[in-house]
Amino acid sequence: MSQQRYRYCPQCAHALEDRPVEGKLRRVCPACNFIYFPDPKVAVVALIEQAERVLLIRRAVDPARGLWALPGGYMDAGEMPKDALQREVQEEVGILIDVGELLDIFPMVNSGGVSLGIVLAYHARPHADAGEPIACDDVDQARWFSVDELPAALAFDSTKTLLARWRRQFDSGIGGSQ
Numbered sequence: 001m002s003q004q005r006y007r008y009c010p011q012c013a014h015a016l017e018d019r020p021v022e023g024k025l026r027r028v029c030p031a032c033n034f035i036y037f038p039d040p041k042v043a044v045v046a047l048i049e050q051a052e053r054v055l056l057i058r059r060a061v062d063p064a065r066g067l068w069a070l071p072g073g074y075m076d077a078g079e080m081p082k083d084a085l086q087r088e089v090q091e092e093v094g095i096l097i098d099v100g101e102l103l104d105i106f107p108m109v110n111s112g113g114v115s116l117g118i119v120l121a122y123h124a125r126p127h128a129d130a131g132e133p134i135a136c137d138d139v140d141q142a143r144w145f146s147v148d149e150l151p152a153a154l155a156f157d158s159t160k161t162l163l164a165r166w167r168r169q170f171d172s173g174i175g176g177s178q
Contacts, residue, residue: 009034041117043108044085045072046124047162048097053144054166055126055133056151056159057092060140063111064155070121070162071142081120089124093142094134096127103165106158119158 009016009029016027016036027036047070048055056068073088075081082099089097100123108117133142145151147170154160 006036040115041108042075042081043072043117043119044075044081044088045070045119045121045158045162046085046089046097046099047103047121047166048089048124048126049166050126050144052170053146054150054163055093055142055144057135057139058141058143059138059155060135061138067153067155068151069155069159071139072119082122085120085122085124091137092135092139094136095130095132097124097130098127099124103162104158106161119156121158121162 006016006027008014009032011034012029012032014029014031016029016034018025019028020026021028021035028034046055055071057071058068059065071089071092072085073092075084079087085099086097089095103121103123106119106121107115108119109115133144135142147167150163150167154163
């Protein structure tokens with residue numbers, strides 16, 4: 001994903017210029033003084049647990065096509081994080097979830113190390129009548145994994161970190177929550 005580079009002012013249509021503003025190079029309109037401030041992206045992911053297993057999806061699209069990840073995706077403008085997470089999980093695996101506590105906030109960086117935004121990671125459980133997950137949308141597989149079955153081919157630092165924490169619960173004898 002790349003930051004869109006605007007060429008013309010959205011207020012007066014004059015060509016934008018790069019100028020230093022508040023210590024950063026920003027797109028500025030010399031005619032009306034409009035300053036373009038790029039908004040960061042916000043994504044949400046869920047560590048969905050059930051019976052000492054975690055739900056993972058295999059990505060069918062780039063970035064990280066073919067790798068396993070926690071279900072989730074981008075928030076839409078005007079959407080609250082938990083609502084976005086329920087929508088994304090429904091779109092990707094076709095199940096309803098009950099969203100729990102916020103587990104962590106991760107930086108979202110591209111392959112060049114440029115920060116694009118943040119990832120909000122939540123704990124979740126399948127809703128009582130959720131049914132079985134199925135691959136939908138940009139997913140080609142959805143599957144429950146026990147701690148001993150976790151795949152090696154994982155996408156994204158947030159997925160790797162959260163699954164490592166989840167695994168440590170079992171290694172320390174605490175076990176997953178029911």
